[in-house]
Amino acid sequence: xxxxxxxxxxxxxxxxxxxxxxxxxxxxxxxxxxxxxxxxxxxxxxxxxxxxxxxxxxxxxxxxxxxxxxxxxxxxxxxxxxxxxxxxxxxxxxxxxxxxxxxxxxxxxxxxxxxxxxxxxxxxxxxxxxxxxxxxxxxxxxxxxxxxxxxxxxxxxxxxxxxxxxxxxxxxxxxxxxxxxxxxxxxxxxxxxxxxxxxxxxxxxxxxxxxxxxxxxxxxxxxxxxxxxxxxxxxxxxxxxxxxxxxxxxxxxxxxxxxxxxxxxxxxxxxxxxxxxxxxxxxxxxxxxxxxxxxxxxxxxxxxxxxxxxxxxxxxxxxxxxxxxxxxxxxxxxxxxxxxxxxxxxxxxxxxxxxxxxxxxxxxxxxxxxxxxxxxxxxxxx
Numbered sequence: 001x002x003x004x005x006x007x008x009x010x011x012x013x014x015x016x017x018x019x020x021x022x023x024x025x026x027x028x029x030x031x032x033x034x035x036x037x038x039x040x041x042x043x044x045x046x047x048x049x050x051x052x053x054x055x056x057x058x059x060x061x062x063x064x065x066x067x068x069x070x071x072x073x074x075x076x077x078x079x080x081x082x083x084x085x086x087x088x089x090x091x092x093x094x095x096x097x098x099x100x101x102x103x104x105x106x107x108x109x110x111x112x113x114x115x116x117x118x119x120x121x122x123x124x125x126x127x128x129x130x131x132x133x134x135x136x137x138x139x140x141x142x143x144x145x146x147x148x149x150x151x152x153x154x155x156x157x158x159x160x161x162x163x164x165x166x167x168x169x170x171x172x173x174x175x176x177x178x179x180x181x182x183x184x185x186x187x188x189x190x191x192x193x194x195x196x197x198x199x200x201x202x203x204x205x206x207x208x209x210x211x212x213x214x215x216x217x218x219x220x221x222x223x224x225x226x227x228x229x230x231x232x233x234x235x236x237x238x239x240x241x242x243x244x245x246x247x248x249x250x251x252x253x254x255x256x257x258x259x260x261x262x263x264x265x266x267x268x269x270x271x272x273x274x275x276x277x278x279x280x281x282x283x284x285x286x287x288x289x290x291x292x293x294x295x296x297x298x299x300x301x302x303x304x305x306x307x308x309x310x311x312x313x314x315x316x317x318x319x320x321x322x323x324x325x326x327x328x329x330x331x332x333x334x335x336x337x338x339x340x341x342x343x344x345x346x347x348x349x350x351x352x353x354x355x356x357x358x359x360x361x362x363x364x365x366x367x368x369x370x371x372x373x374x375x376x377x378x379x380x381x382x
Contacts, residue, residue: 117372119356122199122330124158126185131173131207138177138185148173151190151207159186164208172210178202179220182332189216192227193234196309199329200256223252223309226269238262242290245272251282252305258325262290265305311353315346320368320380327378331356338381344368 009026012018018026128136128146136146138155146153150173151164160177179185179197187195190208197203201220209232217237226234228248236244238255242262249269255262264273265287272281276293287300307314308326315323320342324335330352346366350359360370360378369381 117357117374119331119333119372119376121353121355122182122184122332124185125183126160126177126179126197128153128160129176129178131175148175148207153207159188161188162190162207164190172206172208174204174206176202176204180332181329189214191229191232191234194225196223198222198308199332218253218255220256221252221254221308223250223306225250240290241275241293243274245274246270252309254305256325256329260291263300263305264288264290265300265302267302267306307349308352311351313350313352313359315348315350318346320344320346324378324380327356327359332376333372334375334377336377336379338379340382342368342380342382 006026009018013026123139125137125139128138130136130146130148136144138160139158143156144154146155149165149171151162153175154161154163177185177187177197179199179201181200183199185197187197187203189195189205191214193214195203198221201218201222203216203218203222205216211232213233213235214229215235215237217239219239222236224234224236224246226246226248230247234246234248236246236253238253239257240255240262242255242264244251244253244264246269249271250267251269251271252265252267253262254265262275264271264282266282266284268284270281270283272279273288273290273295275290275295278293278295280288280295280297282288282297285299285302287298287305289296289298301314301316304314304316313323313326313330315326323346327333328335333356344366350362356372356378360372363370371379371381373379
């Protein structure tokens with residue numbers, strides 16, 4: 001790409017006036033240019049010219065590097081590039097209160113050397129448990145039809161779609177869709193409601209909805225886009241005793257057993273969250289945090305809550321333990337703390353499509369002592 005064009009795109013990026021197509025063009029150019037030394041040096045010079053000044057925030061530099069890291073997929077061996085300000089700007093993850101790093105503060109680094117131990121990111125995979133207890137393995141590579149008495153479940157393109165048989169009179173059967181650690185899956189229920197299931201999660205549901213309500217039960221984390229039906233409210237139960245009732249809306253429930261609360265976050269519409277004798281009605285942008293039988297209403301960072309559904313880790317204001325729980329579920333690894341758990345708070349985003357070695361490299365850049373063992377274990381040391 002001509003340097004004039006790259007300059008133009010960088011100006012547009014920082015001014016927040018670039019179109020999605022221009023942003024994609026910029027990141028593609030950077031990702032391609034980093035594959036050979038001369039192009040990398042040219043990019044380094046141009047990017048350094050755009051080094052933040054007193055009128056440009058460090059967050060803009062961090063965002064550009066986050067975008068670059070997400071776009072770059074090394075394709076050649078041993079490519080050495082200069083990590084100038086744009087590659088050093090807190091290395092995507094900024095410790096709270098940390099000072100931004102600028103040119104010359106980090107050494108040259110090899111990005112494309114494959115580590116001896118690595119773990120691939122999670123992917124679309126799940127296990128479907130039928131009413132008779134039989135198990136069906138689901139993944140993104142297989143297309144299949146699963147015929148049941150009241151409905152047919154069609155698996156295609158990383159999702160399972162239920163098509164109810166309008167003529168069926170059989171008794172209602174229940175299925176359970178379970179994602180393992182390192183897996184996620186999308187489900188379309190018999191009423192058309194769409195469900196995104198995060199790693200280490202499950203949903204229990206009927207193969208056809210009848211009666212006066214539509215009820216499902218989840219563990220882990222799921223995002224719902226509920227088909228409207230005022231005459232048949234949609235209810236979600238969790239293993240922790242929290243119940244969410246909606247008519248038609250979009251919301252996320254995080255109900256992992258190893259989290260300190262059950263969190264229901266509303267993106268659109270209205271929901272009623274109940275726990276014991278307590279209940280609250282949420283408005284868009286609000287979150288109900290249930291601890292025991294107590295419900296607290298908060299206003300969370302919606303981008304952070306929904307980041308997993310959009311293929312992103314959002315670690316804004318997250319503790320080390322919170323970060324490690326997400327990595328453990330997505331990469332299906334064990335986390336072991338050797339000694340005292342470091343008191344660290346993080347911020348920023350990373351793509352969930354990155355191999356674990358690249359994520360740990362970013363953490364090491366932030367002076368966190370971590371290593372990945374051959375036994376799929378992340379060891380965190382003081």
